[in-house]
Amino acid sequence: xxxxxxxxxxxxxxxxxxxxxxxxxxxxxxxxxxxxxxxxxxxxxxxxxxxxxxxxxxxxxxxxxxxxxxxxxxxxxxxxxxxxxxxxxxxxxxxxxxxxxxxxxxxxxxxxxxxxxxxxxxxxxxxxxxxxxxxxxxxxxxxxxxxxxxxxxxxxxxxxxxxxxxxxxxxxxxxxxxxxxxxxxxxxxxxxxxxxxxxxxxxxxxxxxxxxxxxxxxxxxxxxxxxxxxxxxxxxxxxxxxxxxxxxxxxxxxxxxxxxxxxxxxxxxxxxxxxxxxxxxxxxxxxxxxxxxxxx
Amino acid sequence: xxxxxxxxxxxxxxxxxxxxxxxxxxxxxxxxxxxxxxxxxxxxxxxxxxxxxxxxxxxxxxxxxxxxxxxxxxxxxxxxxxxxxxxxxxxxxxxxxxxxxxxxxxxxxxxxxxxxxxxxxxxxxxxxxxxxxxxxxxxxxxxxxxxxxxxxxxxxxxxxxxxxxxxxxxxxxxxxxxxxxxxxxxxxxxxxxxxxxxxxxxxxxxxxxxxxxxxxxxxxxxxxxxxxxxxxxxxxxxxxxxxxxxxxxxxxxxxxxxxxxxxxxxxxxxxxxxxxxxxxxxxxxxxx
Amino acid sequence: xxxxxxxxxxxxxxxxxxxxxxxxxxxxxxxxxxxxxxxxxxxxxxxxxxxxxxxxxxxxxxxxxxxxxxxxxxxxxxxxxxxxxxxxxxxxxxxxxxxxxxxxxxxxxxxxxxxxxxxxxxxxxxxxxxxxxxxxxxxxxxxxxxxxxxxxxxxxxxxxxxxxxxxxxxxxxxxxxxxxxxxxxxxxxxxxxxxxxxxxxxxxxxxxxxxxxxxxxxxxxxxxxxxxxxxxxxxxxxxxxxxxxxxxxxxxxxxxxxx
Numbered sequence: 001x002x003x004x005x006x007x008x009x010x011x012x013x014x015x016x017x018x019x020x021x022x023x024x025x026x027x028x029x030x031x032x033x034x035x036x037x038x039x040x041x042x043x044x045x046x047x048x049x050x051x052x053x054x055x056x057x058x059x060x061x062x063x064x065x066x067x068x069x070x071x072x073x074x075x076x077x078x079x080x081x082x083x084x085x086x087x088x089x090x091x092x093x094x095x096x097x098x099x100x101x102x103x104x105x106x107x108x109x110x111x112x113x114x115x116x117x118x119x120x121x122x123x124x125x126x127x128x129x130x131x132x133x134x135x136x137x138x139x140x141x142x143x144x145x146x147x148x149x150x151x152x153x154x155x156x157x158x159x160x161x162x163x164x165x166x167x168x169x170x171x172x173x174x175x176x177x178x179x180x181x182x183x184x185x186x187x188x189x190x191x192x193x194x195x196x197x198x199x200x201x202x203x204x205x206x207x208x209x210x211x212x213x214x215x216x217x218x219x220x221x222x223x224x225x226x227x228x229x230x231x232x233x234x235x236x237x238x239x240x241x242x243x244x245x246x247x248x249x250x251x252x253x254x255x256x257x258x259x260x261x262x263x264x265x266x267x268x269x270x271x272x273x274x275x276x277x278x279x280x281x282x283x284x285x286x287x288x289x290x291x292x293x294x295x296x
Numbered sequence: 297x298x299x300x301x302x303x304x305x306x307x308x309x310x311x312x313x314x315x316x317x318x319x320x321x322x323x324x325x326x327x328x329x330x331x332x333x334x335x336x337x338x339x340x341x342x343x344x345x346x347x348x349x350x351x352x353x354x355x356x357x358x359x360x361x362x363x364x365x366x367x368x369x370x371x372x373x374x375x376x377x378x379x380x381x382x383x384x385x386x387x388x389x390x391x392x393x394x395x396x397x398x399x400x401x402x403x404x405x406x407x408x409x410x411x412x413x414x415x416x417x418x419x420x421x422x423x424x425x426x427x428x429x430x431x432x433x434x435x436x437x438x439x440x441x442x443x444x445x446x447x448x449x450x451x452x453x454x455x456x457x458x459x460x461x462x463x464x465x466x467x468x469x470x471x472x473x474x475x476x477x478x479x480x481x482x483x484x485x486x487x488x489x490x491x492x493x494x495x496x497x498x499x500x501x502x503x504x505x506x507x508x509x510x511x512x513x514x515x516x517x518x519x520x521x522x523x524x525x526x527x528x529x530x531x532x533x534x535x536x537x538x539x540x541x542x543x544x545x546x547x548x549x550x551x552x553x554x555x556x557x558x559x560x561x562x563x564x565x566x567x568x569x570x571x572x573x574x575x576x577x578x579x580x581x582x583x584x
Numbered sequence: 585x586x587x588x589x590x591x592x593x594x595x596x597x598x599x600x601x602x603x604x605x606x607x608x609x610x611x612x613x614x615x616x617x618x619x620x621x622x623x624x625x626x627x628x629x630x631x632x633x634x635x636x637x638x639x640x641x642x643x644x645x646x647x648x649x650x651x652x653x654x655x656x657x658x659x660x661x662x663x664x665x666x667x668x669x670x671x672x673x674x675x676x677x678x679x680x681x682x683x684x685x686x687x688x689x690x691x692x693x694x695x696x697x698x699x700x701x702x703x704x705x706x707x708x709x710x711x712x713x714x715x716x717x718x719x720x721x722x723x724x725x726x727x728x729x730x731x732x733x734x735x736x737x738x739x740x741x742x743x744x745x746x747x748x749x750x751x752x753x754x755x756x757x758x759x760x761x762x763x764x765x766x767x768x769x770x771x772x773x774x775x776x777x778x779x780x781x782x783x784x785x786x787x788x789x790x791x792x793x794x795x796x797x798x799x800x801x802x803x804x805x806x807x808x809x810x811x812x813x814x815x816x817x818x819x820x821x822x823x824x825x826x827x828x829x830x831x832x833x834x835x836x837x838x839x840x841x842x843x
Contacts, residue, residue, distance in 0.1 A: 044767040158631075187630035188794060192838035214767070217797075217840025258772035261797025261839070265820060268776050269801075272769035279770045282737040289735075474679035475687045475695070481643050481677045482748065483669055483702030493687050 002074075003032035004176050004208040005039075005056065009068035010078075012051050012060065012232075022065070025051045027232040029068075035175075038202055038209040040219030040240070042255075043229035044278045049212045052229070053180045056210065057095050058085035072176060090121055094169035098181040100161035103168075104153040110164045111137065111149030117171040136167040140197060159190035166197065173205070180212045195222045216259060220244060228252045230276065251276040317575035324568025331562055335382035344372035346379040347530045355548040365550035367540060377554050380532040385562065387444050387527065388513035391451035392506050399456050400495070400502060403463025408471050408486070408494055418464065421457035429454045429516065437525045444517075444533070447526040451513050462505045466498040473497075500577030507573055511566035518559055534559050588788050589619040589642065589756060594651035596637055611637040612648065613812040619756065622786040626803030626820065628796060628835070634812040635792045639758045642790070643677055644668065655756070673703050676749035678742075680761035685745045686733040692744045693719075693729030699752040718747040722777060739770035746777065750785075757789040763798060775802060796839050800824050808832050 012026040026048040033039045043049040054060050056070055058077055070077040072092055080088065089095075097103055105113060114133040118124065124132070130149070137145035140163040142156075153161055162182060169177060179198065183191035199222045201207050213219055219226050220240060227237040228249065236249045247253045254272040256262070263269055274280045334341065344362070353370035356362060364373035406417040424432070436450040470476070471494060479489050520526035521535025529536055534555045541552030596612040611634045619625045629635040640646040642653055644660055653660040655671060663671050676699070679685035686695050693715050700711040716726040722743040733741055742762065749757055762778065763771040779802060781787060793799050799806060800820060807817040808831065816829040827833045 044769060188796070189630065189834055189838045192840070195840075215840065216768070221840040255768055258768055259797065260772070260775060260801035263801060265801055265803075266779065268779065269772035271773050271776065277769050278767055279737055279739045279773070283740065286735055286737060474677075474681060474685040477640070477643075477645050478677055478679060478685055478745075478748065479687075479698060480645055481672060481675075482699035482752070483672050484698065485702075488702070496689055497687065 002035065003071075004035050004037075004073060005031075005033040005210060006071040006074075007031050007056075007068065008071075010052070010055065010070055011065075011067040012048070012055050013065050014061070015063040015065060024232050026055065029229075029232075029234045031227060031234060031237060033176075033208055033210060035208055036202060036206040037225065038199070038211055038223045040211045040213065040223030040226045041229055041234075042213060042216055042219050042226060044214060046231075046278055046282070047229040048232035049214075049229045050180055051232075053095070053178050053210065053212045056176075056178055057089060057093065058082075059095070090172055092174060093176040093178060094172065094174040095178040095180065096162070096165050096169050096182050098184045100158065100165045100185075101153060103165045104161065106153050108152065109150040110153055110156070111145075111151075114164070114168045114171055117168050121172040133167075133171070136170055137164065139201075140164070140167045140170075141193070142167075157190075159186050159194060162186060162190075162194055163197065166194075166201075170201065170205075170207075174207065176208045176210065177201075178210045178212070181214070182211070183218060184213070184215070191218070192221070198222060216244075216256065217261070228255070230278075231281075317572045320568050320572030321576065322572075324565050324570070324572055327561060327565030328569060331381060331385065331565060334378055335385050338378045338382045342372075342375035342378045344375045346371060346375040346532050348372070355544060355551070357548070358550055364554045365548065367537075367548070367551045368544060373537075373551060373554050376532040376537060377534075377558050380534045380537055380555060381558055381562070383444060383527050383531060384514055384517050384521075384534045384559075387448045387517045388451065388510055391448040391513050391517075392455060392510045394448065394452040395455040395459050395509075396502070396506055398452075399459035400463050400499075402456075403460040403465075403502070404467050404490055404495060404498070406460070407464040407467025407498070408490055414464070417460070421460050424453060424457045430519065433516065433520060434523075434525060437520070442525045442528060444527040444531075447517055447520045450520075451516055454516075455509050455513070458509065459502055459505055463498065463502045466501045467494055470494050470498045500573075504570055504574040504578045507566055507570035511563045511570065514559065514562050514566065586621050587618055588621045588656060589617075589790075590652075590654040591615060591617045591638070591642065592652045592654065594638065594641060594648045594653070596634075596641060596646065596648045610634075610812050612641070612651075615651070615809075615812070615814055617807055617814065617817065619788050619790060620804075621755070622782070622788050623804040624782065624789045624791055624802055626799035626806040627790055627792045627809060628794065628799050628806060629809035630794055630835075632811070633809040635809045636760055638809070639677070639760050639790065639792050642756075643675060643758055644672065669703060673699070673705075673752040674754050675756045675758065676752060676754040678745050678749045678757055678759040678762045681765050683733070683741070686741060686748075688733055690732070691730050692733055692736065692741075695733075696729070696744060696748045696751055698748065703752055705752065714751065715747075718751055721750065721781075722747045723773075737770075738766055739773060742766060742770075742774050743777065746774075746781070750781065750787075753785075755788060757787055758792070759789055760792045761794070762791070764793065764795060771798075778802065796824075796835060808835065 008030050010026060010029045011024050013022040013024040015022055029052060041049045055066055056077065058080060060066065066078050068078065072088065104110065111130065111133050114136055115129040118129045118132050134145045134149055142148055142160060142163060156164065183194050186194060195218065198209060202209055211219065211223060223240050225237060226240050226243045228235045228251065230251050235251055243252065244256065247256055254270065254276055257270040258272055260269055348371060350370035353366045355368060356366040356370065358365040362372050362374065364377060366372055402417050406414040432454055433450040437446055440446045476489060476493055479493050517526055518535035518538065521533040522539045526535055527533035537555035538552060545552050594612050594615040595610060597610040615638055617625060627635045627638065637646060641648045655675065660671060686692060696715050696718055697711055700706060700714060706714060715729060719726040719729055724740060724743050728736065728740065736744065763774050766774060775798065782789060791799060791802055803820050805818065806820050806823040807814050808829065810831045816823060816827065816832045823832065827836055
């Protein structure tokens with residue numbers, strides 16, 4: 001099996017005006033994701049999971065410093081020019097985000113937005129592009145797709161909008177789909193449907209998916225393997241079932257134990273120890289900032 | 297939940313360094329403080345009586361004694377510019393302040409209480425917006441007669457709906473926060489919620505807007521005085537001086553140039569201040 | 585078991601933007617619930633189910649179109665002036681967003697003190713002391729009382745929100761998604777705090793959430809809301825293990841669990 005996405009010792013840090021030695025947001029991450037696999041990355045806020053996703057897409061701001069190697073289909077992404085990145089984003093990888101409204105133009109018919117993406121990648125005429133867009137809308141589960149082709153985004157519910165964003169992301173037949181918190185803004189029942197959709201697309205098209213989420217439940221539902229991130233580092237990777245049954249890292253164990261869904265009713269939940277507690281770190285940081293302000 | 301939000305901010309920080317809001321505010325504020333000082337201290341610093349006619353100095357070129365020259369009646373242009381600045385700033389600033397005093401409570405009430413309070417206030421104020429500003433001012437003065445007080449009132453009325461609308465919008469945004477509902481639940485009366493939570497948090501955009509509108513107010517006042525509808529001669533006003541200088545533009549350009557420059561500098565001051573304030577206090581862009 | 589709150593046949597519709605527009609479904613459609621003293625009612629539903637509107641109606645922040653909210657035997661809509669203030673003292677909210685629930689310009693200690701000031705509880709010196717006690721009670725360093733919300737972490741802010749709700753010694757807390765904006769590690773701490781407070785102070789609560797895992801953990805009873813109506817209500821075990829309504833079953837099936 002060849003790896004569609006392969007990372008070796010990836011590090012990302014952000015230059016800021018005030019810090020001489022920028023703290024890394026991502027630090028020494030190595031992993032391989034194979035064809036047709038759904039790989040979930042879980043982490044709390046500040047774990048670096050979204051930064052990692054943006055590094056794969058080449059979507060980091062200009063002050064980001066990326067080190068190590070990120071290869072998509074054996075092509076190095078780190079150090080690629082903006083033009084090359086843009087063409088890579090169009091041809092091989094697509095990304096979907098938490099907020100589907102932000103990815104859609106509110107004044108444009110959704111069908112045209114999908115057709116536009118298709119025409120940007122394939123030399124097809126307007127009619128074929130429209131037919132393909134309707135087919136895609138049908139495939140992601142928009143009922144009566146031909147009739148809804150001309151509707152603007154706000155005529156759709158949040159779940160349907162996310163489906164449309166997924167349809168647009170599939171327009172170029174990407175080999176890798178990066179999904180950053182794709183269901184966080186959705187209701188639970190809708191979330192389940194969208195996750196099933198992602199799972200089905202993977203089975204039908206062999207699309208490889210990098211799924212970024214804070215929700216252990218979400219990764220458990222669809223991922224084949226899971227990586228747990230904390231403080232910019234990938235603490236462990238394991239097959240999903242294995243990770244939930246036998247978490248090897250103490251942070252993963254603490255995270256699983258803190259989930260109220262598994263604990264007996266009304267009992268105190270085990271709290272993540274201070275060393276792994278993102279909150280304690282943040283409070284310490286705020287304290288340092290306050291002390292610094294006093295010294296100034 | 298995601299950390300993406302922090303990254304673009306880190307990126308933007310470096311880019312926006314050149315025109316930092318602080319610097320804009322300092323420059324704009326500095327200009328305005330200087331102009332205000334000049335206006336306040338006019339009787340002390342003006343070298344001559346602005347209304348003293350000197351026949352032998354008619355259209356005199358700038359000299360050491362009269363650095364800005366003298367006008368058709370031989371009056372010292374520098375002294376007149378100083379006094380005119382005083383009159384113009386007085387009219388524009390008091391007009392905007394008067395407008396603010398009415399607009400803030402109206403906008404607060406409309407945005408906070410909503411429903412019929414909102415529609416009554418908003419629709420009434422919309423009536424004013426229907427007319428172009430200058431037309432409204434001229435109509436106003438046609439009814440009440442020319443003069444600087446009337447001009448100030450006209451400008452205040454013109455700006456009332458704009459400022460009230462900005463205040464209403466920012467009140468709407470602030471009112472949606474849970475701390476407003478929470479404050480009600482913690483026993484605060486509507487008046488108390490408005491005074492302690494809503495007004496302080498909703499104030500930024502309207503201050504920005506007021507600063508920007510002051511620049512326009514200054515121009516509007518100059519325009520009215522130019523047409524002879526604002527400040528009445530012999531009291532010097534920047535617009536009135538422009539009107540005087542127009543006829544002698546070729547022979548004695550200084551009569552026209554210096555009051556014109558004063559307008560430009562004052563308008564720039566308000567605009568810089570407004571833009572700086574906008575970036576600092578109105579990141580959402582509520583003010584227009 | 586004594587009844588603290590009874591909601592009867594509550595109805596509420598929001599006006600549409602245009603008078604001739606299509607009428608939206610009512611936010612609340614004949615909703616009735618009961619909360620017993622010291623117990624927790626979990627109110628579960630997805631966005632637009634009306635669960636937050638119900639919370640606001642009980643708090644007296646939104647006026648229902650019809651129906652009654654009866655707190656400790658007294659109908660809340662009929663209250664005004666002093667009696668309304670007395671009721672407000674006894675029912676307090678905790679909100680979801682730890683950013684939006686605290687005034688960004690107020691030091692957090694002042695937010696906690698707000699209800700003491702408004703209800704006129706104690707002398708100013710008493711209030712000062714009580715604020716520090718409350719900080720202690722919710723596990724916050726009292727030295728943080730002078731800080732602005734932006735200088736606190738999300739979990740700390742939520743603790744401040746809880747302290748503000750406890751200040752007037754309420755008998756019922758309406759918590760609207762109090763942990764959904766928090767990271768997992770923080771969520772556990774806040775849930776523990778809420779359960780401790782309930783045990784120590786005997787406060788009843790309505791816990792509004794979309795998260796069945798959370799609600800199952802903290803509630804004595806569960807009410808499931810769907811499109812403005814309560815479709816199922818009962819003891820937590822019964823609802824979770826033997827759901828009667830189709831929607832409840834769909835909701836339970838949608839909970840992400842390891843395959």
